[in-house]
Amino acid sequence: MSQTDQITITRPDDWHLHLRDGEALKSVIGHSAAQFRRAIIMPNLRPPVTTTEQAREYRQRIMAAVPAGSGFEPLMTLYLTDNTTPDEIIKAGESGIVYGVKLYPAGATTNSDAGVTDLAKCMKTLETMQAHGIPLLMHGEVTDPEVDIFDREAVFIDRVLLPLRKSLPELKIVFEHITTKEAAQYVAQAEGPIGATITAHHLLFNRNVIFTGGICPHYYCLPVLKREENRKALVQAATGHNNERFFIGTDSAPHAKDLKENACGCAGCYTALHALELYARVFDDHHALDRFEAFASLNGAKFYGLSPNSEKITLVRQRWQIPEQLPFGEETVVPLMAGGILEWKNA
Numbered sequence: 523m524s525q526t527d528q529i530t531i532t533r534p535d536d537w538h539l540h541l542r543d544g545e546a547l548k549s550v551i552g553h554s555a556a557q558f559r560r561a562i563i564m565p566n567l568r569p570p571v572t573t574t575e576q577a578r579e580y581r582q583r584i585m586a587a588v589p590a591g592s593g594f595e596p597l598m599t600l601y602l603t604d605n606t607t608p609d610e611i612i613k614a615g616e617s618g619i620v621y622g623v624k625l626y627p628a629g630a631t632t633n634s635d636a637g638v639t640d641l642a643k644c645m646k647t648l649e650t651m652q653a654h655g656i657p658l659l660m661h662g663e664v665t666d667p668e669v670d671i672f673d674r675e676a677v678f679i680d681r682v683l684l685p686l687r688k689s690l691p692e693l694k695i696v697f698e699h700i701t702t703k704e705a706a707q708y709v710a711q712a713e714g715p716i717g718a719t720i721t722a723h724h725l726l727f728n729r730n731v732i733f734t735g736g737i738c739p740h741y742y743c744l745p746v747l748k749r750e751e752n753r754k755a756l757v758q759a760a761t762g763h764n765n766e767r768f769f770i771g772t773d774s775a776p777h778a779k780d781l782k783e784n785a786c787g788c789a790g791c792y793t794a795l796h797a798l799e800l801y802a803r804v805f806d807d808h809h810a811l812d813r814f815e816a817f818a819s820l821n822g823a824k825f826y827g828l829s830p831n832s833e834k835i836t837l838v839r840q841r842w843q844i845p846e847q848l849p850f851g852e853e854t855v856v857p858l859m860a861g862g863i864l865e866w867k868n869a
Contacts (some may be wrong), residue, residue: 527839528869531815533831534798536561537822538659538698538719538771540666540790541584541596543567544853548587549778553794555594557868559831562659563596564770565624570601570636580594593833597621597660597826603636604643607652615654617787619828622657622696622731627665641682645696650688657694657826662705663745672729676704687714695849696825699773701745703755709767717825720760721772722800723791723858728753740856743775744789749762760817769822772797775850778853791858796844800858802866840867 539554539561541547555559563584564827565571571580577598584596599622600606600614607622614620626637638644651658663674664681687695697709697718709718714861721743729747732738741747759768773791774797782788787818798818823830847854 523743526811528836529752529802529811529814530834530836532819532867533559533833533835534770534818535559535822535831536774536797537696537769537826538562538564538721538773540564540566540773540775542776543580543583546776549848549850550792550794550855551584551587551594552589552592554774554797555589557794557798557835559593559824559833560595560597560828561836562621563598565601566626567601571602572601572603572606572636573610573763574600574617574620577614578617581619583799595600599624599627601636602644602658604639606644606647609656611647611650611656616655618756620656622659623651624659626661627663632694642687645689648686649763652690652693655694657696659696659698661745662697662700672748672765674726675700675702678699679704679708680686683708687712687716694825696771698773699745700756700759701853702752706759706768715825716765717769717821718759719773719822720756720768721771721773721791722797722804724745724753725756725760725804726753726800739787740858740860742782742787742789743789743791745774746789757804757808759823761805761808761813764779765813765817766821766824768817769825770797770818771822776850776855778850779847779856780853782856792848792855793858795848795857796859796868798835798868799836799864799866803824803864806866835843836869837866838869839863839865842867 536558589592598619602625603625628637629637662678664678694715700718728750732741774794776792777788805811847856
């Protein structure tokens with residue numbers, strides 16, 4: 523087998539992952555554990571994970587569901603609310619298990635109703651995060667109904683991110699699942715401690731795929747897929763030579779099939795099964811497989827102040843078909859590109 527037909531890299535981490543809870547958690551955790559060594563776990567359960575003690579309890583449930591023999595490690599986060607206190611941030615920093623605090627603007631995405639209504643209400647808490655080096659993980663969209671859904675990320679930069687970073691220039695920020703050229707350019711050029719996660723689906727697809735042959739709900743996510751010029755800007759950010767600030771965050775978000783395929787379908791793409799294969803396709807298509815390891819395995823760990831993983835993982839060039847659906851508790855979940863063909867396979 524020639525070198526171009528396989529790649530061996532440091533085992534990657536997923537810096538943005540939804541695992542759900544209960545039986546659903548048990549159904550999906552094995553997919554992430556087979557690909558990633560560590561993952562930043564999103565806290566938007568019902569009810570959300572708002573305290574260090576809740577994060578500890580959720581982590582115990584995750585560990586109980588991890589397949590035997592797996593070294594998978596969940597890195598927990600707290601859900602920021604208008605009422606999160608500086609004392610809770612100090613507890614989180616001392617816990618050894620909490621690696622970030624997640625900002626969901628109220629109403630921006632799935633289970634975000636308890637999110638922040640006005641960032642000004644959180645300034646004391648954010649100042650404490652800056653002082654203790656705890657990253658703020660931002661869902662970067664405004665929820666102003668007068669702002670077009672395709673413009674909400676760019677407007678967020680101007681209205682929220684720039685003023686915040688001027689007030690707290692040393693606050694570590696992860697701009698989550700960026701989708702626009704404006705976000706890619708800002709993160710690449712900004713001063714201070716900032717990084718960004720990019721999903722496989724935002725690298726592979728533009729918004730046309732949602733409407734090809736009818737409405738395709740399994741490509742509907744938030745932030746929503748954008749124009750082709752934005753997709754190209756993300757690809758350049760991920761695959762470029764100077765990509766240290768960009769890293770994997772799958773935003774894999776499982777929803778039951780019938781909750782996606784209904785009159786008010788949920789937002790989220792399920793990619794945990796085949797995330798690395800999807801990302802490898804992007805890097806292969808753009809002749810950048812030599813830069814895949816940095817994006818997948820090194821940049822995120824460096825941003826979070828962690829050492830890269832010691833073990834390796836190998837992907838081989840092998841055509842295989844993505845399943846049409848997978849077990850999800852008592853229901854099923856449809857993976858992204860269900861029934862489609864991928865050219866890379868996790869060995």
